Amino acid sequence: QQEDRSNLKNKSSKRKKGDEETEGSETRKKENSERAEGNQSTKEELFLAASEEEANPPASSLVVLGDYDRKPVQPFLPQWLARPKLVQKRIKDNLIPIGDVPGIHPRLLKKLQMNGIESFFPVQAEVIPAILQSASNGYLMGQGGYRPRDICVSAPTGSGKTLSFVIPIVQVLLDRVVCQVRALVVLPTKELAQQVSKVFNIYTDGTGLKVVLITGQKSFAKEQEMLVQKKVTGYCSLADIIVATPGRLTDHISQTPGFSLMQLRFLIVDEADRMIDDMHQNCLNQIVKAAFQVENDSGSNMLFQRTKPGPITAASSCYPQIPLQKLLFSATLTQDPEKLQQLDLFQPRLFTSVYSEKKTLGDGTETEQDTNKKYTLPEGLSQCYVPCDLNSKPLLLLHFMLTMKFSRVLCFTNSREASHRLFLLVQAFGGVTVAEFSSRLGPNERRRTMKEFEQGKIQLLISTDATARGIDIKGVNYVINYDAPQFIRTYIHRVGRTARAGEVGVAFSLVLRIQERRFLRMLKDAGIQDIKKNPVKGNSLKPLVQQYEEALCKLEKTVKEGKQNAEIKCFVVTEF
Structure with missing residues (x-):
């Protein structure tokens, strides 16, 4: 019993002690909770105080450099790209009489009138005086002259860019005494080079200036004879103005004795974006290197050195030299500063018709339109696209030509x-005068084809992108992209073959x-949103199906008879 009483007493004391410990634990928990709440409230008070202090900072002489707001990073452009000289887009509404453009020589005004030109387009009225002004303060750097600023022009296809550099260059060279290469025009294709050469020949006729075209269409030896002549005293130049393609030009720089660019005054790069992208940059570097090399003066032992431009010093101003001015032209000129930096431009000026326009709404407020446009299309151009499948594409083309009566179609x-395959198919179908234009044809055949198309003898000209850039084809009513272009610049140049010159x-x-x-995303990203969807119902194509199938059979028969090569058979079997 005593043991039982002792055990009960111990248990009671343990319970009491346990209860006391529990009460103490709960008390400590409560104290800790209150302390935590107090700390939390203190943190909240400190945070609120800091927020208020940040919102209403005390007066201080310290400058706040930034904040934590996330803002979109705006691209930084050089000043000449960010603030270009804007050129009116609408040609017909902004024609300027040629007599109102200052500084043009009367002789050239007469030439313009003889060729039916009474008014300048906006880009011509802006760029011609700018180039003339750059050459007005002296032909030489030093002795009162200065280095002229380079000029870049971004304007729609058919806006008159070629005449913008032909007129001022011919005028600057009118007073030249000795025949030397003073102007060099570099273009990406033979056809474009021929076109520019033709314009130069029109305005140099009767002036004594000599224009030479070097594109590889003549033998290398023949071109050498056109460029330089060897005399007892040395070599002399036979060209004042050279129009060239890159490959042939670099061949003459490295392989033609006596060919010199030491007197080069103007370097014109037409279709400049393609020249940059197609790895012709090395060609431009070779031109600049050839222009600033050491040359042995003919008839003497003196060395003439044309140094690369640098800071103007008292010493450099004592030795006048001819400046090299670069003129860049394109309908899709890049605005990527890194790419343009490769061209080593000097204080360039940009003339562009790619800009936003302010439009007045009905309530009198003004809003900007075309704010995201990267390129400008001709103002008279209407754009449509036709959703289709692969098998219906040839039928759609025939539908446009035979049912819709399209004419002068590129x-x-x-x-x-x-x-070539599409040409053979349309030819086999019949009812359409068709021709093809590509590198498959020789130069003479291509010239003849283009002439017949301009004369209206050919209704449909099926072409590669050989005619897409710069070529001025007269009277094109419709452009059809049978194959959708993969790049926006290809689209811009293709559709620019129509709606030219207003x-x-x-x-x-x-x-x-x-x-x-x-x-559609490609066009939208370039700011082109005025293209319309123009679906063609299948019922419209049914009348053509039977004759189309007969044309395919005719083609296949021709292949079996061996009159055409194997690629046509592959085309007939796989695509149709």
Whole structure:
């Protein structure tokens, strides 16, 4: 019993002690909780105080450099790109009589009138005086002269860029005494070079200035004879103005004895964006290197050195030399400073017709339009696209030509093989005078084809992108992109073959349904949103199906008879 009483007493004391410990634990928890709450309230008070202090900072002489707000990073452009000289887009509404443009020589004004030009387009009225002004303070740097600023021009196709550099260059060279290469025009294709050379010949006729075209269409030896002549005292130049393609030009720089660019005053790069992108940068570097090399003066032992431009010093101003001015032209000139930096431009000026316009709304407020446009299309151009599948593309083209009665149509494909196959198919179908234009044809055949197309003898000209850039084809009413272009600049140049010089024209693009989203996104990213969807119902194509199938059979028969090569058979079997 005593043991039981002892055990009960111990248990009671343990319970009491346990209760006391529990009470103590709960008390400590309560104290800790209150302390935590107090700390939390203190943190909140400190945070609120800091926020108030940040919102209402005390007066201080310290400058706040930034904040924590996330703001979109705006691209930083050089001043000449950020603030260009804007050129009016609308040609017909902004024609300027040639007599109102200051500084043009009367002799050239007369030439312009003889060629039916009474008014300048906006880009011509801006750029011609700018180039003339850059040459007005002296032909030489030093002795009162200065280095002229380089000029870049970004304007729509058909806006008159060629005449913008032809007129001032001819005028600057009118008073030259000794024949030397003073102007060099570099272009990406032979056809474009021929076109520019033709314009130069028109305005140099009767002036004594000599224009030489070097594109590889003549033998290398023949071109050498056109460029330089060897005399007892040395070599002399036979060209004042050279129009060239890059490959042939670099060959003459490295292999033609006596060919010199030491007197070069103007370097014109037409279709400048393509020249940069197509790895012709090395050509431009070779031109500049040839222009600033050491040359042995003919008839003496003196060395003439044309040094690269640098800081103007008292010493450099004592030795006058001819400046080299670069003139860049394109309908799709890049605004990427890194790419343009490769050209080593000197204090360039940009003339552009790519800009936003303010439009007055009905309530009198003004809003900006075309704010995200990267390129400008001709104002008279209407754009449509036709969703289709692969099998219906040839039928759609025939529908446009035979049912819709389209005429003077320039049709683009993405390869010369595709152009040839489509040409054979349309020819076999009949009812359309058709021709092809690509590198498959020789130079003479291409010239003849282009002439017949301009004369209206050919209704449909199926071409690669050989005619897409710069070529001025007269009277093109419609452009059809049989193959949708993969790049926006290709699209810009293709559709720019119509609606030139303020005229009207229509561009149709046949777009596969799987390409539609990407095609529209490409245009939207370039700021082109006024293209209309123009679906063609299948019932419209049914009348052509039987004759179309007969044309395919005729083609296949021709292949079996061996009158055409194997690629046509492959085309018939796989594509149709």
